[in-house]
Amino acid sequence: MTRPVWLILAVIFSLSSLDLGMRGWLGWTPWFLAGLGGGIVCALLGSLIYDALVGPWGRGR
Numbered sequence: 001m002t003r004p005v006w007l008i009l010a011v012i013f014s015l016s017s018l019d020l021g022m023r024g025w026l027g028w029t030p031w032f033l034a035g036l037g038g039g040i041v042c043a044l045l046g047s048l049i050y051d052a053l054v055g056p057w058g059r060g061r
Contacts, residue, residue, distance in 0.1 A: 003044055010040035 014037030021030035 003048060007041065007044045010037045010044065013037035014041060 014034050017030045017034035017037060019030075020026060021034060
């Protein structure tokens with residue numbers, strides 16, 4: 001899958017988990033899943049920023 005698809009899925013995953021957590025459903029599990037989705041979002045954004053700063057000459061092509 002491409003990075004934008006991962007990003008969209010991670011944002012949806014995080015927001016739905018946060019909603020479940022704020023409603024108090026499933027105990028602590030939604031908060032864990034929201035953190036996991038947030039970590040995926042941070043990793044993807046960092047990857048995109050890195051690619052933007054390095055440019056095409058730094059990727060070994």
